[in-house]
Amino acid sequence: MQEVAGPVSAVERALAGCLVERPAPFRRLPVALLSREQKAAELQRVAVLKATTAAYEAELVLGLADDSPADDDPAPGTPGAKGSWAPDSQLPGVSKFFTAELAMVLNCGRGTASHLAHRAWTYRSHLPATWAAMAAGDLDETRAKVLADVLQHTSPAVARAIEGRLLPEAASLTTGRLRKRALAELLEADADAVDKRREQAQRQADVRCHPSPLEGMGTLTADLPAPVAAACHEIVDQLARMLKADGDPRPIGELRAAVLADLVQRPWDTGRPAVTAHLQLVATLSALAGRSGEPAEVNGLPITIGRLHELLAELDALGLRTPEGGTVTLALTDDDGALRATTPLDQLRRLARRGCPDHPDGTCGCSVLDRPAEVDRHDPSRAQQAFIHTRDRTCRFPTCGQRVGWADADHVVPHAHGGATDCANLCCLCRSHHRLKTFARGWRFTMSDDGVLTVTTPSGVTRTTRPPGMRPPAATDSPAPHAGWDDPLPDDPLPDDPLPDDPPPF
Template sequence: MDLGGHLLQTVSPADPLGADRWDFHADPCATLVEQPAVDPALFESREADDDEADDLWEAALAPSGIVARAHAQRADELVAELTTIDALQARLEARKAMVLAALTAAVGGSSENPAHRLDAPNVAASELAAALRISQRTASAAVAEALIVTDKAWKPVLEAMAAGDLPRRRANVILDAAAPVPPERLEAFAAEAIGIANPPDPDQTLSQGALKRHLRRLGEKYAREPLSVRKERVSAHRRVDLEPAQDGMCWLSAYLPLEVGAAIDTRLEAIARSLQSPEEHRTINQLRADVLADLLGSDASATAGIGSIEAVATGDAPPSPGPTGGVRTELIVTVPARTLSGDSDSPGEIVGYGAIDASAARILASEAATWTRLFVDPEDGAPLALGRRRYTPTLAMRRFLGARDRTCRFPGCDKPAAAAEADHTREWAEGGTTEADNLALLCPQHHRLKTVGHWDVRHVRSSAPPGSPMPPGRPVPPGTLEWKAPSGRRYLTYPEGDPAPPF
């Protein structure tokens, strides 16, 4: 029936709340064209732990619940469209790469004249720059990338892009991770890398940061030279750069060994958090910037009006002179026992940051104030559980969470464990316990989104329940989280799927 351009449909038995009586076409905010009917069966019985039943129960009690559901359905459609657009962009990027490779061949890349072949990429880039009105440098980078991804060795990557399964951003991670891999091993590397970047089960898809770490480890497997040799060579290029920005600001960046950069980052975070208080109005990012300015340029920071940073001392030791006295920092470094003994040069890893060479791992181990060897329960991976006896996790549990989660556990977030907070998945005030299978690391931003109620999260205990985005009954590793978005979509996040870290 047509009512003034609004479509009125009958109630579907599969939709007892009458959401199909809403018009999603005339107005992005659903327009109610007839009072929705409520199925009396909703009031008969419900499972106490069934999230879906809880949602239906609340929706049946008030019209506002029905409105929220209608908006969520609209949001779900928009999110689905975004995923479609992402796949389409991947196909277009694959097509663009093939066209640029063909253009390079057409302007001399397939010539028998060596000089013409050498000039062909520059000629193709000049054509691209003129046609799109972009710089020669940008065009040259696009041509170089296209010639790499269309090479025979990278066939699996190009095919995945052409199928819409591998966005360009993830393809570039594969290409970057291949830097230490010699040409004769590229095909084998690409075949294994595409399985990690584009797994058969979409729920196993890694975040961008986790993908980088996994593929760098894979690159070490296929590398001709060990990490220590390459690091010694490239460390000669260490530097600090300053790039002026708008409004009298600038960007300061440094190219340093990973263990040095990770220590700096962790120390900045620790000092900044020690300064937080109810009276402190600065954000954590502002505090980190001010701490850096105070440590390295006190005169300049005073001129800029930043003021002196005075960290709060923690622990039993008296604070040492200077603004950072008494602040404790902690890096979680996993090192194979054979590497520590000198019997192997296998890399170690700074959890949440990446691999370090064996020499750096031994140095960090020799300088460690404390050593922790984690023995975990083979059933659930938890080192211990405190139940309701204590709200705050012990230091051992916090270390375990850092080793298990490595980063914030929100889908796609890659904030390192050192900058995340241990959150009770089921809130303590609601009866949640302090144990590994009710704790997860969340960065402050996603911790807030979860606490406020925009996103719901729960631990998946043993196998996927009905309604999850994975087949029911499939076993899941300890620490698996199921997130429910405001749109109603569900996402699973897993602990990083590497073998257990070497302790």
């Protein structure tokens, strides 16, 4: 919002640096001493501060975006260029890697960072008066977001015309009424923009699975066009009611969930290609032995160790057989959560029968199951792939949770520059963050032998991720040696060029 005329002097930059290092403290009053009227006045002051802070945040986001031009991004059609799997999210003229940096800076997901950046861009390009009103504290962020979300896909001229008609009364309208008015104005002025909003929403659609607040449950969600979603729900509801009418005693909600699971898995449809399941069971050795009740995980969703034993029995696991048409991988961790080994159940059964080849009596402490050894080539072995995918479970980039099935086992130190194809130098990165590590300027990745990954942005923000389930070391422990490439000393500037990397599978 604030424009600086002419070049910035060294003194001005030094003054700005001092202000950043010593920000003004937030004024907090003792609430217990305030009257009812004073508390209301303070709440109004806080609302104004939130609006002005949101406007300042948008200005900072745009400033950081301006520091990340698209000039150095891989050109379309070249290795590392953006693919077609993800929806378009790049700001005009801004590096495609900017959203990842913003997510690191704010410690939020890539989607949240992308929405924040696009909204800030809309304020500057389409709604400058709304942005100014928010900066002055005359309009709250919630109502400003409504205008930005509705008007972002029309032309700046149309957006500013609608803004001029709505802004004088925006603060007095509810957010629902403001959205309705803005959509009506947009439909009258630019119907194509409404269709574009609908198309953009469909491009953002996805199917997601995440833990449920209900014990032992997971939640499956799907973004669908409203008529399709209504039709799907109607079919599920009708089939569930048919089961209820036939005397099924289960609650109707449980029946709907069971019907949906049957419709998705379709075990009766032999004409379709077989789809097999892969379950990954993660538990500590002491929990498996019954010495601990520490929670375990099935495909990333936490369950109690008792439920894990039930599941293992149901699948004829741990000494019986792998379920027909699927696989089960058992991940064994120590009591600190560090992964010790991974093994299919059949291999575990064979190892148990065979025992130690050097000590048949079984009284030794020899290791018969450990992490895979280093290989003398670029591509990881199948055993290493299984170990790394089991250890990491998702993309290891901070703030990313992309599932491991879509991740590459990447060398932290490039193989072409001496990096070993070893589990201590391999980590899972989704295709987007693999591209970032390979092609983006100024980023630095390092990793410890036990898989603790540290990532530093071009702006100097550093975040660390530990393998899921692995506990942090005690405060007195010294840091473990780590794998890294051309790590600068603490006072050295970050490198401008990306680290030379192995040819990625782009």
